[in-house]
Amino acid sequence: MSINLRPYQDTMLGDVRQAYAAGRRSPLLVAPTGSGKTVCFSYIAANAAAKGNRVLILVHRAELLRQTSETLTAFEVPHGLIASGVPETDEAVQVASVQTLVRRLSRMKWAPTLIVVDEAHHATATTGHGQVLKHFADARVLGVTATPERLDGQGLGIEAGGFFDELVMGPTVSELVELGHLSRPVVFAPPGAVDLSGIKTVAGDYSKGDLAAAMDKPVITGSAVTHYRKHCDGAPAIAFCASVKHAEHVAEAFRAAGYSAASIDGTLDADTRAQRIADLGSGALHVLTSCEIVSEGTDIPRVSAAILLRPTQSLGLYLQQVGRALRPFPGKERAVILDHVSNCHRHGLPDDDRQWSLDSKPRRQRKQDDDADPVKQCSECFAVHKPAPICPSCGYVYPVKAREIEQVDGSLEEVKRIAREKAKQEQSKAQTLEDLQRIAAARGYKPAWAEHVYKARQSRQEQWRASR
Ligand SMILES: [Zn+2]
Incomplete structure (x- = not known):
């Protein structure tokens, strides 16, 4: 060949x-x-x-x-x-x-x-x-x-x-998404009880021992299960954890919630590890949890969700983890990233375009992550996205602060009107039921919405034909 x-x-x-x-x-x-x-x-x-x-x-x-x-x-x-x-x-x-x-x-x-x-x-x-x-x-x-x-x-x-x-x-990632070679990442960052104050930085990243103590808490693990159920119920997912014990506890919580879940770590023999990875790939396993072992190089296209439970200062590690969910797979419309650790606020969205360099980065710049584009977070569904007047996930129209209204020389109603117009324009461009279904999926609407709009359109067309 x-x-x-x-x-x-x-x-x-x-x-x-x-x-x-x-x-x-x-x-x-x-x-x-x-x-x-x-x-x-x-x-x-x-x-x-x-x-x-x-x-x-x-x-x-x-x-x-x-x-x-x-x-x-x-x-x-x-x-x-x-x-x-x-x-x-x-x-x-x-x-x-x-x-x-x-x-x-x-x-x-x-x-x-x-x-x-x-x-x-x-x-x-x-x-x-x-x-x-x-x-x-x-x-x-x-x-x-x-x-x-x-x-x-x-x-x-x-x-x-x-x-x-x-x-x-x-x-770039966004180019590959446009070409259909990667799935579109949709990021949700549910607020949680993650407290990183007092965590030391060792060799450029958070100290692992401190991290495990900060992350391995029932309230955070519970939130991971809740949001998995809400945004990608049953989808093959990898949860990235802070320690081997943490990974085991997260897998336990998913099992207790009725999902098929397992953890892998370096202490397991190669066959068991390979079997669990294969189970995730075949759909037999809903959630595979791990501490680092599957971040790099593990290629399971069916995986359509990444659950981030290990904060990292490494942009590379963050992108590697998210990348596990971006492979295209038949029937997979998007990759859900559940970011419980603010990595997307720290490093930007997975499909942001980035400026790379062969040079060393000045220390200050690394801390501030100047490379990251600004992001906006929806207060309704916790989606994190590029700045926009409406949430692309749930359609929530952001209220505009008085100061901003003065700046744009308009009123709150005006801004809402513009947002509605934009949404309508997108909708009117949709030709087929499938187009509408895509919009519904992107906005987090119920599938019935697309059919409703489509039927309403058809009956309008029939009326129009009948009236001529
Ligand atoms: Zn939203």
Whole structure:
């Protein structure tokens, strides 16, 4: 099977080629989870190997090793694996677990011409990725990541002590949503009893021990169950928790509420973990809870909700978690994000366009998260969205403060009228019952609303025809 690329993937690869042609040695390709990064770098690896080059693909987790190998196999690209317990072979393309490769570096008998670094935000001087890149200093490098940002704010660029010399920007989340390659994220941030005061910051993020104590409370867990029932009852969901115990307690609460729920953590054997992930993928499990184990690289397209119960200062971790729910799947109309920890206020909405840089971020800017676009929260349904006069989820028309009315030189009624007009315009553009149903879903109306509007329209048309 030849590799068929989507048009934007073609563009992405063209931009990578252009970077090399312009004399760059180590571009970093930035593209969201779900954009098909593995397909793209498999394509590059296949082409490089066809020209007689040796290619090393670096991954840092067993799941990613398996996924990459499966993609290469599907594309009929012969490849070997460098992983513990796997015999070495001499194909031109090798997929390597970083941990295993680091141990074998000193006795490597060949050197790659190209190194592809998956999840390249881990590639810093002090990590295993860094050791490999330093060892093969003559190789060309292609970094690939959704979030070119390190937790400590240090940049990934050469000038900041990293390995990459140019950013190549792939499509944004909002572009992929428009193209139908990602589900539209809808964020609800129910108010809760989360109190992060007094929680220390360790190595750039909240101290895990403190977090578990702050989050593992029946009132917060109860709120998670209530809002899951309200916004995405029965949908396959992943809950991101602050500790292994916390994850177990959240799973217990969902089971007590009548859902099928389980937790996974690093202490379980690989088979049990794989089984529970498979159960979520088959629909046998409603909710899978975990402390970090499923944030990165776990690909279960059926998952249509992410329950955030672990506050993080890492934009990367937040986007990785949310990304688990954004994969498109037949019948999945939107991805529900239940944010109980204000991550969307801290980091912005999942589909905000972001300005990335290879440089280090100044400390102050990191704290304030200047990158985040302003968001508005509905007081009726707790949806968090881009600023708008009406809530796109439930249709609530925001009251306008007196001061703002003076500013816009109008009245409250005027603003309400404009909001109503906008809603009506959208409605009148809807041609079919399906269009109306989409509007109903987007506004959180009952499905009967669409039928009501549609029927009313048809009877008006009939009357009009009869009157002629
Ligand atoms: Zn609302």
